[in-house]
Amino acid sequence: MIVVMKKGATKEQIEHMIRRVEELGLKAHPIYGTERTVIAAIGEKRDEHRASLESGAGVAEVVPILAPYKVASREVKPEPTVVRAGSLSVGNCHLGMIAGPCSVESAEQTLQTARAVKAAGATALRGGAFKPRTSPYSFQGLKEEGLKILAAAREETGLAVVTEVISEGDVPLVAGYADVLQIGARNMQNYRLLEAVGEAGKPVLLKRGASATLDELLLAAEYILNAGNPQVMLCERGIRTFETHTRFTLALSAVPYLHDRTHLPVVVDPSHGTGHTSLVAPMAAAAVAAGADGLIVEVHPDPETALSDGYQSLTFEEFEGLMELVRRVAEAVGKQIE
């Protein structure tokens, strides 16, 4: 249920209603909007208390939340959420450009890439230090050494660092270095990990599982939001279909669909979404045209020798070309890269 307070409801009335919701055994999640405050009442038996809450002082109405996800839904918070992490802003009119290697391979490779993507206009650096690899025989990442390299790249370039955390036990370590914690497609439904990043106090980039529905993605986001972290970005990174020409099928209709259902910003990953260098820039442009709030793109100094995902990584020059194209589309749809 959503307890919608009247315009001009007092602080005392709002606090009283939060207490009332909690007394009923429900979790109160207040959202202070510019116009009015709403309190999402989350819990199993939520609808039975509707009438009793409706009589509270300062309450305009109590309405059921129809979507299976609650805190993520537009019904609870109509205005778009803007996620901020250092140099990165994602949401509303801010288009975040996250770029960098799939994996942190060395200080030289990461620093060179950070400098190049920054010069081309990226607003954050990506790079995996803990890699979730399909094969246990593939490169697993430099782990803490990789995190240190990312921190050094941030120090030099000022770019916020986006990096993946693959296990609950690693959350404190990764959160100690990262500006944004990435939850990869393979871990979208690792609920204990979602709760742990919810408690870590750092913005989260939550990638859609390759076989997950959009409702499942939103319910996964709900775990993070419920743990008290409102800074969540959703990421469409392609799903499994019968198509074999591309590594995954980049479902761009997810962008306007999610914008309709949730206030959370939506980032698109055209690198994993296509799996082919030549398709990355056109799909990046298409994502921005569809309303994406951010892009995450793999860039490598020498894609041919990359330790992971070289076939979908852009050279520095190709990334400059992507930025030029994206800048023009962003301007056309009223978004700023900043």
Ligand code: PEP
């Ligand atoms: C990545 O970003 O390098 C990655 C592993 O992505 P995904 O989880 O979408 O496969």
Ligand code: MN
């Ligand atoms: Mn990758």
